[in-house]
Amino acid sequence: MTPANSRLPEILKRRESEILERWIKEQLRAATQRRDLLPEPQLREQSREFLSLVAEAAGKGSLTSLDGPAWESVRDLLGDLSRSRASQGFTPTETAIFVFSLKQPLFDVLRQEAGGQTEALADDVWSANTVLDRLGLYTTELFQKGREELIARQHQEMLELSTPVVKLWEGVLALPMIGTLDSARTQVVMESLLQRIVETGAEVAIIDITGVPTVDTLVAQHLLKTITAARLMGAECIISGIRPQIAATIVHLGVDLSAVITKATLADAFQVALGRVGLVVQRAPARS
Amino acid sequence: MERIPILKMGELLLVTIQVDMHDQLAMTLQDDLTEKISRTGARGVLIDISAVEVVDSFIGRMIANIAAMARILDAQTVLVGMQPAVAITLVELGLTLPGVRTALNVERGMALLRAEVQPTRVGLGEADGDAEG
Numbered sequence: 324m325t326p327a328n329s330r331l332p333e334i335l336k337r338r339e340s341e342i343l344e345r346w347i348k349e350q351l352r353a354a355t356q357r358r359d360l361l362p363e364p365q366l367r368e369q370s371r372e373f374l375s376l377v378a379e380a381a382g383k384g385s386l387t388s389l390d391g392p393a394w395e396s397v398r399d400l401l402g403d404l405s406r407s408r409a410s411q412g413f414t415p416t417e418t419a420i421f422v423f424s425l426k427q428p429l430f431d432v433l434r435q436e437a438g439g440q441t442e443a444l445a446d447d448v449w450s451a452n453t454v455l456d457r458l459g460l461y462t463t464e465l466f467q468k469g470r471e472e473l474i475a476r477q478h479q480e481m482l483e484l485s486t487p488v489v490k491l492w493e494g495v496l497a498l499p500m501i502g503t504l505d506s507a508r509t510q511v512v513m514e515s516l517l518q519r520i521v522e523t524g525a526e527v528a529i530i531d532i533t534g535v536p537t538v539d540t541l542v543a544q545h546l547l548k549t550i551t552a553a554r555l556m557g558a559e560c561i562i563s564g565i566r567p568q569i570a571a572t573i574v575h576l577g578v579d580l581s582a583v584i585t586k587a588t589l590a591d592a593f594q595v596a597l598g599r600v601g602l603v604v605q606r607a608p609a610r611s
Numbered sequence: 612m613e614r615i616p617i618l619k620m621g622e623l624l625l626v627t628i629q630v631d632m633h634d635q636l637a638m639t640l641q642d643d644l645t646e647k648i649s650r651t652g653a654r655g656v657l658i659d660i661s662a663v664e665v666v667d668s669f670i671g672r673m674i675a676n677i678a679a680m681a682r683i684l685d686a687q688t689v690l691v692g693m694q695p696a697v698a699i700t701l702v703e704l705g706l707t708l709p710g711v712r713t714a715l716n717v718e719r720g721m722a723l724l725r726a727e728v729q730p731t732r733v734g735l736g737e738a739d740g741d742a743e744g
Contacts, residue, residue: 517695524715551707552698557691557714 330436330443331386331450335378338432343374345428353424360411369404374425376400377454386450389457398461405462406469415466422459426452486512488519491593494600496525499589501534509545513552520558527596528553531589533564543578550583559599561585563592615640617647623655623724624648624686629662637673644677648684655724656681659717661692671706678711687712687727691720 335342347370351363376397384393401422408418429451437444486508491497498516502508516528530546532538538546550560563586565573573580586592597604613636618625624647626640644656658674678688689712701708712727714720 548702552702555698555701555713556693
């Protein structure tokens with residue numbers, strides 16, 4: 324590191340309050356500032372804390388890498404900041420601009436400090452630029468990570484929610500499928516259905532695909548696998564809820580469902596299922 | 612040598628597999644069973660695999676073979692009590708055991724076998740009627 328680089332922490336410390344004033348003024352003037360979401364006192368507080376932590380970390384740690392323990396408090400602060408801003412409805416750009424907007428006031432001060440020495444100024448600006456870029460990108464990265472965690476959690480919840488196996492009658496199970504079927508989901512569906520067949524000793528299972536938006540060869544193959552596995556265990560499967568478009572798709576794709584009982588509605592399938600377990604539904608005699 | 616017992620109940624044979632199947636055991640079972648069917652003239656075979664937790668492609672094929680051989684010897688085979696994990700494994704292996712009757716437990720399997728076997732006993736001379744049904 325050149326000696327010129329080491330001037331940055333010292334300048335930051337000495338002129339901290341001045342930089343802070345300019346920075347806040349800059350942020351308040353900027354078009355991206357969301358006064359509706361973040362009141363001025365709070366912005367002032369966040370900016371002050373961030374700047375003092377950066378000044379401290381720059382004095383202690385390296386300016387080329389933010390991974391060291393010296394920058395830990397800055398990382399924590401940015402983490403809290405981007406999380407709270409994300410939940411307040413800020414975009415990642417607006418959060419990153421919070422950091423990037425520090426550049427102009429900082430560079431101004433650096434220019435004053437440098438006097439006429441262009442070389443020293445260039446070095447200072449370069450190291451300040453590197454640090455702020457990294458910090459700004461760090462907020463974006465955190466934002467992204469938060470979103471990914473959210474998506475993964477929702478995906479998991481959806482997987483668990485969407486595969487209920489319900490008992491319709493003694494010996495009759497129903498499996499209302501909702502949403503697209505992929506390999507991972509079919510596996511879960513198949514396991515829970517087979518498990519319930521063992522638990523309840525059901526002879527007939529109705530797979531209702533009213534909520535499945537499209538049936539392609541892969542989905543049909545998954546369905547057939549489930550049905551075959553249930554048959555191997557000694558239970559019969561009926562597919563119901565086949566919409567006309569899906570029936571057309573199945574025929575066009577050449578999927579062979581001839582070995583499976585298929586019904587248009589769940590009610591029809593239930594009727595067949597009751598017949599299989601030896602029951603009939605009768606209208607109650609009219610009361611006189 | 613380890614063997615799987617084959618019990619005779621009237622016209623039916625009852626095989627309960629209580630140990631983990633290995634290849635030699637399956638081969639022995641196949642030989643014993645076919646031998647016993649032809650000797651006793653059994654009309655139905657019930658294989659209880661509720662205690663079997665693991666199968667591989669060989670065992671799966673042996674089960675299919677046993678059922679097919681029994682059918683040639685004019686005995687219906689019903690496979691009962693397959694565990695979910697076993698069923699999933701067989702399906703993933705592509706062994707869907709076509710032509711093998713299945714039931715959830717021994718009781719249902721017995722009922723199924725009796726219903727299958729009874730009519731053919733009445734019409735002993737009609738081998739064609741069986742093939743159609």
